Amino acid sequence: MLQGFFALFNFRDALDYLPALLQGALVSIEMTVCVMALSLVFGLVVALARLARLRAVRLAAGFYVEVVRGTPAMLQLFYIYFVLPALGVNIPPFGAGVVALTVNYAAYLSEVYRAGIQAVSRGQVEAALALGMSRTLRMRLVILPQAIRIVVPPLGNYFISLFKDTALASTITVKELIFSGQIIAATNFQYFTIFTIAGAIYLALSYPGSLGVQFLERRMRVGYRRRAAVVGAAPALLT
Amino acid sequence: MIRLERVNKSFGHLRVLREVSLEVKKGEVVCVIGPSGAGKSTLLRCINHLESVDSGTIYLDDQPVYRFTRDGKVTTDPERRIEALRCEVGMVFQSFNLFPHLTALENIMLAPMHVRREPREAARVNALALLAKVGLSDKVDAYPQELSGGQQQRVAIARALAMRPQAMLFDEVTSALDPELIGEVLRVMRQLAAEGMTMLIVTHEMGFARDVADRVIFMADGVVVEEGPPEVIFTRPRHERTRQFLQSILDRGA
Numbered sequence: 001m002l003q004g005f006f007a008l009f010n011f012r013d014a015l016d017y018l019p020a021l022l023q024g025a026l027v028s029i030e031m032t033v034c035v036m037a038l039s040l041v042f043g044l045v046v047a048l049a050r051l052a053r054l055r056a057v058r059l060a061a062g063f064y065v066e067v068v069r070g071t072p073a074m075l076q077l078f079y080i081y082f083v084l085p086a087l088g089v090n091i092p093p094f095g096a097g098v099v100a101l102t103v104n105y106a107a108y109l110s111e112v113y114r115a116g117i118q119a120v121s122r123g124q125v126e127a128a129l130a131l132g133m134s135r136t137l138r139m140r141l142v143i144l145p146q147a148i149r150i151v152v153p154p155l156g157n158y159f160i161s162l163f164k165d166t167a168l169a170s171t172i173t174v175k176e177l178i179f180s181g182q183i184i185a186a187t188n189f190q191y192f193t194i195f196t197i198a199g200a201i202y203l204a205l206s207y208p209g210s211l212g213v214q215f216l217e218r219r220m221r222v223g224y225r226r227r228a229a230v231v232g233a234a235p236a237l238l239t
Numbered sequence: 240m241i242r243l244e245r246v247n248k249s250f251g252h253l254r255v256l257r258e259v260s261l262e263v264k265k266g267e268v269v270c271v272i273g274p275s276g277a278g279k280s281t282l283l284r285c286i287n288h289l290e291s292v293d294s295g296t297i298y299l300d301d302q303p304v305y306r307f308t309r310d311g312k313v314t315t316d317p318e319r320r321i322e323a324l325r326c327e328v329g330m331v332f333q334s335f336n337l338f339p340h341l342t343a344l345e346n347i348m349l350a351p352m353h354v355r356r357e358p359r360e361a362a363r364v365n366a367l368a369l370l371a372k373v374g375l376s377d378k379v380d381a382y383p384q385e386l387s388g389g390q391q392q393r394v395a396i397a398r399a400l401a402m403r404p405q406a407m408l409f410d411e412v413t414s415a416l417d418p419e420l421i422g423e424v425l426r427v428m429r430q431l432a433a434e435g436m437t438m439l440i441v442t443h444e445m446g447f448a449r450d451v452a453d454r455v456i457f458m459a460d461g462v463v464v465e466e467g468p469p470e471v472i473f474t475r476p477r478h479e480r481t482r483q484f485l486q487s488i489l490d491r492g493a
Contacts, residue, residue: 123336127336129325130287130289130325130330131325131349132324132325132354133350133354134319134322137354141349145340223384224339224384225382
């Protein structure tokens with residue numbers, strides 16, 4: 001097995017492939033950041049819409065989430081890149097990838113937000129009610145600040161999985177990491193070497209991300225404390 | 240100040256309040272006692288409309304605030320009016336319900352700033368004064384999680400007072416506390432009573448009720464069984480049900 005690896009992995013050329021692959025990785029990262037920033041906002045909007053007072057708004061938001069969850073992300077991507085131009089909407093590949101993945105992730109993130117909002121205890125809502133707060137104030141001052149904190153670790157996980165899902169954009173000619181690899185491999189058939197490097201790059205970028213999520217989960221468990229108190233509490237946590 | 244007229248409330252088939260009528264006058268301290276399941280907490284929650292009533296009327300300052308009738312003729316006041324009413328009636332919960340993401344001071348300042356639209360500085364000055372009043376000047380920047388139950392409950396009382404309510408509702412505010420922490424909370428409530436705050440208190444602390452209450456109401460099975468001055472209710476209750484309840488409390492203490 002290991003022998004096979006060394007036989008197939010072309011060390012000599014690996015360094016030559018690296019610049020193009022890293023360039024591709026940069027595009028993957030750019031797309032991840034754009035999509036995450038947009039879907040963090042739209043996901044929250046959709047979550048609030050699903051909890052809205054107006055039934056029509058709730059139904060519309062629910063319909064959107066179910067359509068997105070019930071169809072493949074790749075189909076959504078193709079729809080935006082190949083079908084929309086027929087309707088006169090032309091989006092360049094990178095933009096189409098960002099739009100499609102945002103449509104997709106906003107739906108999933110809205111469910112995360114919704115779970116977070118509903119996880120805030122009834123007692124908190126009642127305390128806010130008893131202080132005369134309107135629906136908007138309750139959401140803004142009491143529920144969301146707590147819900148956001150609850151959803152940070154799961155959002156982090158989606159962030160990591162989004163990074164890997166940007167590979168889908170290779171199908172619409174975005175020169176991200178996978179497609180960059182395919183371009184090289186198409187000329188020299190060094191699939192093994194190229195995709196091993198690509199995999200290593202994905203892993204090298206994802207793994208610190210999941211360590212970060214684990215850190216956030218631990219921070220969550222500590223709860224709300226003063227900074228000084230958190231530092232003071234740290235030794236106790238280690239034991 | 241607060242008046243209930245023939246209020247009924249059911250959860251499914253369970254009738255929690257049956258034809259409950261009562262009144263709390265301005266400056267009066269009324270304690271509600273009774274076995275669990277008597278409807279005491281529901282009574283308080285109906286007064287500031289955390290629960291809707293099935294029928295009957297609740298008046299605040301002689302203004303009927305909310306009406307909900309069984310026969311399908313439903314007239315509810317707009318939410319804004321209910322929110323305005325809740326500003327006038329402070330509530331303290333058994334489980335404190337402080338906002339965990341805010342410090343003690345921020346907990347107290349939040350509603351005055353955003354609901355009453357007080358300027359930040361004014362809200363801060365008032366919040367500091369209230370923290371001093373409940374004896375927690377040294378916990379201004381502490382988060383609820385860093386406070387004992389008794390301290391949390393005192394912050395919760397200060398938070399309710401910060402809205403400058405005309406009356407306060409206390410829902411078994413010492414029931415979740417360790418015995419040694421009950422005294423500090425009751426002390427704050429005694430002080431409030433002495434200052435003339437209108438208070439409706441659901442409690443299991445009979446000694447406290449006897450000392451502080453102007454009037455005691457005994458409830459069982461959703462009905463007001465009897466009411467009167469504490470010295471009458473505690474020493475010579477008229478109803479057998481009241482006697483039984485007080486006896487069971489005594490037995491538990493023994």
